Structure formats: structure tokens, C-alpha cells
Amino acid sequence: MTIAPTKLSDPAVRAFVTAVNAGDREAFFALLAADATMSDDGSERDLADWVDREIFGPNGRMAVQTESHGGHALVAEFTNETxxxxxxxxxxxxxxGKIRRFETGQA
Incomplete structure (x- = not known):
């Protein structure tokens, strides 16, 4: 069972998932703080390089399964062509209202 992005609790996280699923790189970066950072499986990554390689280049999509911590923690089936x-x-x-950091990894 998936949670529709429109039902996610936090507006910034809702916009993040919506931008990913729409393939909208411009909207995605507009919701990040200017100094936003991220990590993947515990390793710090260059945010712009990572999102182009993992999300926008290979058509990444998120199907959210659960949310917790006021909407700031998700478990999702993430799919990309890679x-x-x-x-x-x-x-x-x-x-x-801006995402300052996100961390992702296998659940």
C-alpha cells in the first residue's frame, strides 16, 4: 500500500516527493535550502551530482510506504532505470519550509 504524495504531512517533504515523481529538477532545487546537504547509505554525497545520477537522469520515482516523525521520515519503494x-x-x-538535509539508504 502506498501513500499518495498529496497525503504526506510535511509540505516540504510532500513537494520533494512530488518533484521527484514529476521529474521536475527545477521544482526540486527550489525547495532545498541554499546550503542543503545529503547522504546516501551513510556516505556524504555531492547533492547536485547525486540527484542527477540517481533521480533525474535515470527517471527516479518514489512510492511512499510509510511516514513517521511528523512526516520527516519515509520508507519508500524507489525505482530508477539504473x-x-x-x-x-x-x-x-x-x-x-526548506529542506536543509536529506539522508537516504536501503531500508
Whole structure:
């Protein structure tokens, strides 16, 4: 069972998932803080390089399964044309309506 992006609790996280699923790179970067950071499986990554390689280049999509911590933690089936589908965990730090940091990895 998936949770529709429109039903996600936090507006910034809702916009993040919506932008990913729409393939909208411009909207995605508009919701990030200017100094946003991210990690993948515990390793710090260059955010712009990572999202182009993992999300926007290979048509990444998120099907959210669960949310917790006020909408700042998700478990989702993440699919892209490089890796196929995998169960992933996402944690977000939101400040002033902008995503300051996100962490993802296999769930």
C-alpha cells in the first residue's frame, strides 16, 4: 500500500516527493535550502551530482510506504532505470519550509 504524495504531512517533504515523481529538477532545487546537504547509505554525497545520477537522469520515482516523525521520515519503494526498485529510507531536516538535509539508504 502506498501513500499518495498529496497525503504526506510535511509540505516540504510532500513537494520533494512530488518533484521527484514529476521529474521536475527545477521544482526540486527550489525547495532545498541554499546550503542543503545529503547522504546516501551513510556516505556524504555531492547533492547536485547525486540527484542527477540517481533521480533525474535515470527517471527516479518514489512510492511512499510509510511516514513517521511528523512526516520527516519515509520508507519508500524507489525505482530508477539504473538500479530498478529498492526499499529505501529517507530522513529530512526541514527549516523554515526548506529542506536543509536529506539522508537516504536501503531500508
Amino acid at each position: 538500479w530498478g526498485t529498492m526499499r529505501t529510507a529517507w530522513r529530512f531536516t526541514v527549516d523554515g
